Amino acid sequence: MTTLLTPRFDHLLAMTDELGTFEHAFFAEPRPEHGYCTDDMARVLVVTSREREPSPAVQWLVHLALRFLGEAQAPDGGYRNRMDASGRWTDEATVEDCWGRSIWGLGTAAARSDLTGVRDTAIAQFDRALQRRSPWPRAMAFAALGAAEVLTVLPEHQVARRLLADYAGTATEPQGESDWQWPEPRLRYANAVLAEARIVAGRALGHPVLLQRGLRMLEWLIEDQTTGGHLSPSPAAGRGLGDPRPAYDQQPIEVSTLADACARAAEGDSRQIWSTGLKAAVGWFEGDNDIGQPMWDPATGGGFDGLHANRVNANQGAESTLALLSTLQHAQRLMMTAQ
Incomplete structure (x- = not known):
């Protein structure tokens, strides 16, 4: 992440009419029927x-x-x-x-x-x-x-x-194997929100045990979903202990949720792991991922819907575009703070 990537709302606006934002797209074209x-x-x-x-x-x-x-x-x-x-x-x-x-x-x-x-x-x-x-x-x-x-x-x-x-x-403690530090038997979807919620609740309530639990969970998740120096998130079907990696179809929501949690953790914890995790999330969208392909379209500002073993699902749905925008917002603030 060497340049300041500015969130662009062009595609989100193109996906939106007077009622709301359409859920799905065929490439960059909205699909109102859904x-x-x-x-x-x-x-x-x-x-x-x-x-x-x-x-x-x-x-x-x-x-x-x-x-x-x-x-x-x-x-x-x-x-x-x-x-x-x-x-x-x-x-x-x-x-x-x-x-x-x-x-x-x-x-x-x-x-x-x-x-x-x-x-x-x-x-x-x-x-x-x-x-x-x-x-x-x-x-x-x-x-x-x-x-x-x-x-x-x-x-x-x-x-x-x-x-x-x-x-x-x-908010339960992680259970099971010592190398599976997660409160569920499988990673599912938007996983990092479980850690982020513990972090914010711990801080707001003055509950240091809950706060530290959330930070430990997030640190484990970053390490678990990093392979070969890049982010390799759990796929849409989830992942359990011993499942093969990398696995596909990888979803932008998993990456943006991790970026959200890293940005939140960094607000009260100065360790470098949080900025590293956020940079890895931006890198995943830019092509630093398991197949080396970008996961967004700079021409539209739209995020792509999924990363597969041999291709990118280039449909630019609302969830994927919002995941991109959210991740870039955090990255923008990180770089502005560092200047």
Whole structure:
């Protein structure tokens, strides 16, 4: 990572209409027939709220994502995830990942956006969502990220603090083999969020044991997913102890989640492993990966959907593009801090 890579929102904007961001693309062309999802719109709210000087187009995306999440939310705080191209919801509200990611997006907007009305609207939706809890570890982990964001600007916000305390009570220690330092028998998806959530909850609650547990988990994950000096993440199907490596289909979400966690760890821990991990995540997108191929299109700013053993899936879906944007945002801040 020798140059300052600036996040470009061109492709994300091209994937978006007045209802939301289309989930899928055929190469760079949106596929409206597959509709929209709350998971993606929550991630849109995260990356756009992080922009320090958002353009008018990015400001529009912030408001659009916030409106989408408001429409997705049920009165009891659950979330619907699927909307078709006509704007009709096709599923029922749940507390699965879309719930946790929505809380993450709302917390990020509440903490970081300076746009008129965004913080108040985000907090109102956030409070409604936190009526619920999820039995799913990743949903609770994403929600913990949002709660920690809120506490950075509203340290007395008791609803957010209770969510973090509830999360801390469910965050188990790694089990099993000494060389498998992970709380699940297999790595699954967006793995680093489990470490990042422990880190933020430990810091916010003044819980040093939980904080150190999260840092140890993240350090193990970086080492486990590094091969030959480059990042070799677990594939979409997951990976267990003894599974062959490298494995494919590798997904951008796994890389961006690792970048998120490394950036978070570096906020309170000066060890070089976190900047090294973040640089490796950027390198994976630039082609420092198992097949030596770039995972994004500089002409569009879109991220590619998957890395296979002998090819790249060059479709530029919303999740992959948002993963790229998020990773480049962290890298940009790292390089600006180092200057």
